[in-house]
Amino acid sequence: xxxxxxxxxxxxxxxxxxxxxxxxxxxxxxxxxxxxxxxxxxxxxxxxxxxxxxxxxxxxxxxxxxxxxxxxxxxxxxxxxxxxxxxxxxxxxxxxxxxxxxxxxxxxxxxxxxxxxxxxxxxxxxxxxxxxxxxxxxxxxxxxxxxxxxxxxx
Numbered sequence: 001x002x003x004x005x006x007x008x009x010x011x012x013x014x015x016x017x018x019x020x021x022x023x024x025x026x027x028x029x030x031x032x033x034x035x036x037x038x039x040x041x042x043x044x045x046x047x048x049x050x051x052x053x054x055x056x057x058x059x060x061x062x063x064x065x066x067x068x069x070x071x072x073x074x075x076x077x078x079x080x081x082x083x084x085x086x087x088x089x090x091x092x093x094x095x096x097x098x099x100x101x102x103x104x105x106x107x108x109x110x111x112x113x114x115x116x117x118x119x120x121x122x123x124x125x126x127x128x129x130x131x132x133x134x135x136x137x138x139x140x141x142x143x144x145x146x147x148x149x150x151x152x153x154x
Contacts, residue, residue: 012130017086027073031063054117064092086130095120
């Protein structure tokens with residue numbers, strides 16, 4: 001973990017990033033759709049050295065397979081007033097081999113949204129980066145009363 005004093009941003013090492021990825025199950029998948037970036041929420045699980053999510057054969061599916069994609073997650077640690085973000089960039093592939101498909105079906109990866117989500121997709125990381133930083137006091141920015149940053153000031 002590397003800290004830059006003047007910006008107070010901690011660069012997270014890959015192990016820390018994977019630990020944070022394992023603590024949550026929802027992220028945002030960034031893909032290119034007709035040359036423009038688009039973002040889709042996905043629930044996911046970690047599997048071996050990749051990230052698996054389910055989807056139907058729509059925009060997210062076809063766009064993720066055409067070019068590199070990114071998955072981003074973030075969170076807030078009220079006890080230390082710190083926020084963090086992790087970004088995984090890589091290639092998405094459909095899981096087609098029978099033994100891999102059986103394994104994916106055992107991951108308890110149930111879609112949140114109704115509809116046909118019969119494709120299991122694996123994002124194979126080419127880079128995993130993350131950072132953590134101390135947030136400013138919520139009263140400075142007139143944060144709403146339900147803002148998570150207010151937890152550390154109660």
